[in-house]
Amino acid sequence: MPYRSELVFASARVRGHMAALLGVLALLGFTARDAASQAPVRLVVFITVDQMRSDYLDRFANQYEGGLARLRRGGAVFTNAFQDHANTETAPGHATTLSGREPYRTGIILNTIGVPDPRAPMIGGGGPGASPWRFRGTTLIDWMRATDSKSRALSVSRKDRGAILPIGRGKESVYWYALDGRFTTSTYYADTLPTWVQRFNDRRLPQHYAGSVWEPLLPLSAYPEPDTVAIEDLGREPAFPHTLSADTARATRSFIAFPWMDEVTVRFALEGVSALKLGAGPAPDLLAVSLSSTDAVGHRFGIASREVHDQLLRLDRTLGVFIDSLYKLRDSSTIVFALTADHGATMPPELVKPSAEGHSPVRVDVSDLVTSFFRKLVAAGVDTSAFDYQESVLFLDPEGFKRARVNRDSVARWFADSVKHVSGVARADLFSEILKADTLHDVVARRWRHAIPPDAPVAVVVTPTEGSVWGSANPGVHGAPWDADAQVPIIFYGPPFKAGRYDAFARVVDLAPTLAQALGVKPTEPIDGHVLSDALRTGRR
Ligand SMILES: [Zn+2]
Numbered sequence: 001m002p003y004r005s006e007l008v009f010a011s012a013r014v015r016g017h018m019a020a021l022l023g024v025l026a027l028l029g030f031t032a033r034d035a036a037s038q039a040p041v042r043l044v045v046f047i048t049v050d051q052m053r054s055d056y057l058d059r060f061a062n063q064y065e066g067g068l069a070r071l072r073r074g075g076a077v078f079t080n081a082f083q084d085h086a087n088t089e090t091a092p093g094h095a096t097t098l099s100g101r102e103p104y105r106t107g108i109i110l111n112t113i114g115v116p117d118p119r120a121p122m123i124g125g126g127g128p129g130a131s132p133w134r135f136r137g138t139t140l141i142d143w144m145r146a147t148d149s150k151s152r153a154l155s156v157s158r159k160d161r162g163a164i165l166p167i168g169r170g171k172e173s174v175y176w177y178a179l180d181g182r183f184t185t186s187t188y189y190a191d192t193l194p195t196w197v198q199r200f201n202d203r204r205l206p207q208h209y210a211g212s213v214w215e216p217l218l219p220l221s222a223y224p225e226p227d228t229v230a231i232e233d234l235g236r237e238p239a240f241p242h243t244l245s246a247d248t249a250r251a252t253r254s255f256i257a258f259p260w261m262d263e264v265t266v267r268f269a270l271e272g273v274s275a276l277k278l279g280a281g282p283a284p285d286l287l288a289v290s291l292s293s294t295d296a297v298g299h300r301f302g303i304a305s306r307e308v309h310d311q312l313l314r315l316d317r318t319l320g321v322f323i324d325s326l327y328k329l330r331d332s333s334t335i336v337f338a339l340t341a342d343h344g345a346t347m348p349p350e351l352v353k354p355s356a357e358g359h360s361p362v363r364v365d366v367s368d369l370v371t372s373f374f375r376k377l378v379a380a381g382v383d384t385s386a387f388d389y390q391e392s393v394l395f396l397d398p399e400g401f402k403r404a405r406v407n408r409d410s411v412a413r414w415f416a417d418s419v420k421h422v423s424g425v426a427r428a429d430l431f432s433e434i435l436k437a438d439t440l441h442d443v444v445a446r447r448w449r450h451a452i453p454p455d456a457p458v459a460v461v462v463t464p465t466e467g468s469v470w471g472s473a474n475p476g477v478h479g480a481p482w483d484a485d486a487q488v489p490i491i492f493y494g495p496p497f498k499a500g501r502y503d504a505f506a507r508v509v510d511l512a513p514t515l516a517q518a519l520g521v522k523p524t525e526p527i528d529g530h531v532l533s534d535a536l537r538t539g540r541r
Contacts (some may be wrong), residue, residue: 038495038537041519042334043279044140045326045389046288048097049315050090050162050295050320051478052341053185053303054079054487060312063222067319068312071339075493076535081506083343083488085450086461086481087391091115092151092288092451093342093508094165094439098140100512100527102450107136108165109452112390115161120188126178130160131188132169138524139168140512141286147521148283154272155288156183158261162290173276177261181206181252183268196275198368205264210251214242225306231350231475232301240306257296259314265291266322279330284519289322290342302348302475311343336494338515339506346484348475352467361467364424373415391479392470393452395462412459419460424468431458447481450528486517490532493516497535506532 057072057079064072071077085102091114095106105107113134120131144151153172157163163176171331175183175197182201184193193201216223226510232238244258245251255261269289272278294311299308326335349361370389377387386400394415401408416428429437429445435454437445448461464470468482469477478485490506496518509529516523517531 014449036422039331039333041284041336041496042281043273043330043336043520044284044286044515045335045337046098046166046286047319047337047339048094048162048166048288049120049155049341049489050159050290050292051298051343051476052294052489053344053484054081054341054489056308056312057489060309060316063218063313064316066316066321067323070086070320070323070338071491071493074499075337075339075491076497076500076502076532078490078502078506078532078535079503080361080503081340081488081508082483082486083341084486084507084509086444086447086463087393087451088343088478088480088485089391090159090295090342091161091165094162095135095168096508097340097342098166098288098512098515099137099168100140100509100516100523100529101137102509102528103149104450104453105136105137105528107453108166108230109456110391110393111161114393117186117188120186122178122186122195123184123190124178124182126180126182126184127160130164130176130186132164132167133188135165135168135243137168139166139170140515140521141167141170141172143512143521143523144286144519145474146286146524147338150281150283151285152276152278152281152283153286153288154269154270154276154278155286155290156265156272157290158256158265158292159290160186162292163288166290172274175272177256177265179253179256181248181255194275196271200268200271205267206252206255206260207248209244209255209258209260210248212244212258212260213247214240214244214260214310215311216240216306218310223306223309225304225309227306229302229305229351231348231473232305232307233475234473238301238309240308256292257300257488259293259297259311261296262293262318264289264314265289266318270322270325273326273329279326279335298345298476299474300476302351303345304347304351305475330377333495336406336492336496336515336518338493339489339491339509340511341488343478344483344485344487345476345478345481346467346469346480348477349467349469359465361465361534362424363473364422364464364468365418365470365471365473366422366425366462369419369422373418377406377411380404382406390468392462392464393458394462395457396459397457408459416460419462424464426463426465426468428460428462431456431461433526434461444481446488451481492532492535494533496509496537498537500535502534504534 095108115130117131121129141153287404297311386397388395439446
């Protein structure tokens with residue numbers, strides 16, 4: 001209590017004034033301690049690390065010294081947190097982060113039916129076009145703007161879905177990386193690129209990395225992982241060093257699988273903060289940054305690789321520079337950070353030892369069965385537009401089956417019964433049964449329930465055995481409803497949060513309402529998440 005000594009020696013008259021002043025402050029809800037420790041939040045910085053498993057936070061902790069070290073040491077760290085849905089992919093995961101809602105409510109259920117939109121081409125060309133047209137409902141920036149319409153958002157990522165979905169449908173400043181080396185947006189958001197984006201692109205930073213060599217950051221003794229595992233990079237270049245093509249056109253495409261993509265994304269974000277004066281306006285602003293190199297490196301080399309280890313060390317350093325730079329641009333007491341991931345990843349089955357009972361995870365291939373099933377449907381007169389199988393979801397359009405006079409339910413049951421016999425399949429559930437399942441005790445059913453809107457034309461959902469992965473030969477795979485793919489870090493950092501490790505069950509849908517509480521704003525629609533109040537300082541009494 002800083003006023004104490006003055007109060008002790010003050011005259012009765014002055015003491016009376018002080019008491020009156022403190023009384024007014026108390027009425028307004030402030031105390032001297034609040035005023036000192038909690039300046040109003042002016043900038044929310046939300047970081048998604050694509051494919052960051054929860055255990056990466058501790059596994060390499062003694063070698064972190066940058067941003068991850070800072071957030072881990074000084075933040076509220078949730079160690080038992082999940083993307084609590086099936087289809088643990090990039091688009092569903094990003095849509096969940098700042099909406100506080102699971103995919104059954106956001107409508108973003110798979111990557112393939114996430115943001116692609118040919119009606120919204122990218123400015124300057126490239127890609128199929130992208131927009132949030134499939135996204136339902138609101139996100140944190142909408143809630144902030146409902147309180148004060150002067151709040152603004154900037155969202156950047158290597159991936160279109162990584163930039164678009166944390167913002168939802170808002171026409172904010174949303175940019176992603178075109179594979180030709182530029183950051184751009186789509187016509188959903190704007191007709192032209194602003195000057196600051198054009199200037200950044202004119203610097204041709206990705207092109208300057210052409211021919212660069214990725215070597216481990218630390219001496220080799222710092223990496224316990226073997227570096228010549230045959231499955232890494234599908235055997236092409238399993239060991240360090242990794243060289244980016246000297247040809248600039250090829251380099252800007254391959255660039256995305258190197259740690260430097262994160263560095264350039266962060267530099268672009270910082271440029272945007274300065275150009276848009278984010279965090280210096282009349283209302284709190286939002287900066288969302290999704291960093292994708294961890295995902296690309298994870299897919300290429302697998303979660304146990306020396307490359308993933310090095311990628312995380314480099315991410316730590318990049319985030320360190322990012323936080324330091326933001327603190328130079330804005331008052332650190334007015335910034336809050338949150339970090340999570342869109343999904344985790346599974347160990348390559350080839351590297352898993354059989355369990356005591358002799359079970360081994362496998363790569364599961366249901367393509368033969370799906371092909372013969374579809375042939376039967378065509379032979380029965382069902383139009384090809386009435387069925388589809390994507391990832392592990394069987395879509396059967398009820399109208400198409402009615403027109404063909406084929407019983408949709410019995411066809412779905414036949415498929416579910418057949419696919420169960422494929423090696424590596426744990427279960428195949430009718431979606432109608434999932435909607436009635438015990439979602440408290442059956443975690444897999446709950447995650448499927450959270451993954452798909454009840455009105456979607458989904459007939460069957462297929463789950464691999466724990467540790468098994470779908471078809472792809474990629475070392476790194478995710479997408480299953482098991483914990484390896486669902487468990488992710490959640491960290492809050494900044495004056496409103498109490499540092500510490502929290503092992504209570506938490507979900508990524510809790511992140512947005514918790515940030516909203518710290519900002520003093522409220523969701524404008526029903527959400528799935530709850531405020532993680534243990535992590536918040538009460539501050540006001
Ligand atoms: Zn992802």
